[in-house]
Amino acid sequence: MKYPLFNPDFSTVLTSLRGLSRRRSIRFTSEGTRFLLFTFGIGLAAINTGNNLFYLLLAMMLSLIVVSGLLSECCLRRLEFHRHVPELIMANEPTTLTISVTNRNRYLPSFSLRLLDLVEGQAVARGLAIRLLPAQSSMLLSYPFLGTKRGWLRLDGIVVQTLFPFGLFLKKGRYSTEAHLLVSPPIKPLTLRFVDELVNEGQGAALTRRGDGAQLYNLRLYQPGDDSRAIHWVTTARTSQLTVRETEAEDQRHITVVFSVVAPEVCDALFERSVTFVASLLWQLTEGAHPIRLIVGTEDSGLGSGSAHLMAILRLLALCKRQPPESDHTSQPGPYPPLSHEGERGYMLAIVPWSDQATVATMVQADRVLYAAQLEE
Numbered sequence: 241m242k243y244p245l246f247n248p249d250f251s252t253v254l255t256s257l258r259g260l261s262r263r264r265s266i267r268f269t270s271e272g273t274r275f276l277l278f279t280f281g282i283g284l285a286a287i288n289t290g291n292n293l294f295y296l297l298l299a300m301m302l303s304l305i306v307v308s309g310l311l312s313e314c315c316l317r318r319l320e321f322h323r324h325v326p327e328l329i330m331a332n333e334p335t336t337l338t339i340s341v342t343n344r345n346r347y348l349p350s351f352s353l354r355l356l357d358l359v360e361g362q363a364v365a366r367g368l369a370i371r372l373l374p375a376q377s378s379m380l381l382s383y384p385f386l387g388t389k390r391g392w393l394r395l396d397g398i399v400v401q402t403l404f405p406f407g408l409f410l411k412k413g414r415y416s417t418e419a420h421l422l423v424s425p426p427i428k429p430l431t432l433r434f435v436d437e438l439v440n441e442g443q444g445a446a447l448t449r450r451g452d453g454a455q456l457y458n459l460r461l462y463q464p465g466d467d468s469r470a471i472h473w474v475t476t477a478r479t480s481q482l483t484v485r486e487t488e489a490e491d492q493r494h495i496t497v498v499f500s501v502v503a504p505e506v507c508d509a510l511f512e513r514s515v516t517f518v519a520s521l522l523w524q525l526t527e528g529a530h531p532i533r534l535i536v537g538t539e540d541s542g543l544g545s546g547s548a549h550l551m552a553i554l555r556l557l558a559l560c561k562r563q564p565p566e567s568d569h570t571s572q573p574g575p576y577p578p579l580s581h582e583g584e585r586g587y588m589l590a591i592v593p594w595s596d597q598a599t600v601a602t603m604v605q606a607d608r609v610l611y612a613a614q615l616e617e
Contacts, residue, residue: 265412272408308408315402316413318344323419331426337385342378349374352404358396387423390558395419424554425519435524458486494531496588501537501563503594510612511562514593517615519557526550536560
């Protein structure tokens with residue numbers, strides 16, 4: 241007769257214990273070390289003297305050590321963590337991240353918890369602490385966060401520490417809450433003179449068309465449905481025919497920014513400087529409600545305006561990578577697709593972090609080329 245309850249799968253138990261050991265660590269504090277040495281001294285005294293009072297005291301002190309380890313484990317068991325991170329943050333701009341903590345224990349609360357943030361494998365103190373988390377309850381914690389480097393940032397998990405109940409042990413538990421945070425290039429203010437000069441160049445060949453505006457576009461005879469406020473009374477009085485005034489709306493010419501990603505490793509600092517400049521320029525153009533387009537290597541944001549389009553552009557810049565130049569420059573691909581129609585291409589500005597003859601040759605379509613050395617700090 242078999243008794244499955246008394247025939248455990250020891251491999252499963254061993255695997256569980258190994259997993260727990262990887263998630264838990266424990267060490268004596270300075271107070272715990274002194275307490276352990278004192279306990280050892282009491283044990284020696286009990287053995288040498290045979291005094292029952294020493295044995296009783298030794299048993300009590302050993303019990304405190306065991307109870308401390310058990311209670312600290314109860315504080316860390318059945319805790320759940322969930323991160324809440326934004327889709328995109330800007331480098332060197334503080335933002336707020338939140339963590340929700342839930343105690344799934346049915347009866348036992350958790351005491352004296354200190355939380356550390358695991359970022360790229362490094363534990364970072366955020367000043368997060370929980371004095372009491374009752375059973376079957378949750379808590380939302382917020383903390384400031386600063387990303388300093390563009391690209392993906394890996395948030396590995398949370399490390400929880402506790403000294404409960406007597407401060408003899410520092411027990412740590414690691415909880416996986418892996419998330420990836422995208423950091424865009426930093427935005428720096430550019431001089432208004434440069435931005436205005438660029439916009440004026442882009443608007444220099446703008447076409448005029450009929451629309452809402454202040455300048456006179458055309459005079460024509462009145463037609464049913466025309467706005468009576470548009471009647472041009474001077475011409476009407478002279479010709480004895482109702483004449484309306486049509487206004488001119490200037491067609492805002494869009495701006496295309498082409499960013500070359502070809503640069504050697506020694507130009508890495510200039511490449512990052514160029515990325516920051518492009519992000520700052522497009523940010524200011526978006527604030528001015530200008531239609532913009534970004535081409536980074538083979539990636540094309542398309543033409544658009546507004547905050548949603550700007551966020552898509554910042555994602556492209558956050559993920560763009562420097563590409564080393566090929567030894568055979570003739571096979572180096574052009575940094576942007578050819579645009580044949582003037583109205584389609586708009587005004588084209590090329591940003592080049594590294595210049596050589598082959599790279600410059602691919603920029604012949606650009607209305608203006610800026611090199612990294614010419615960019616604002």
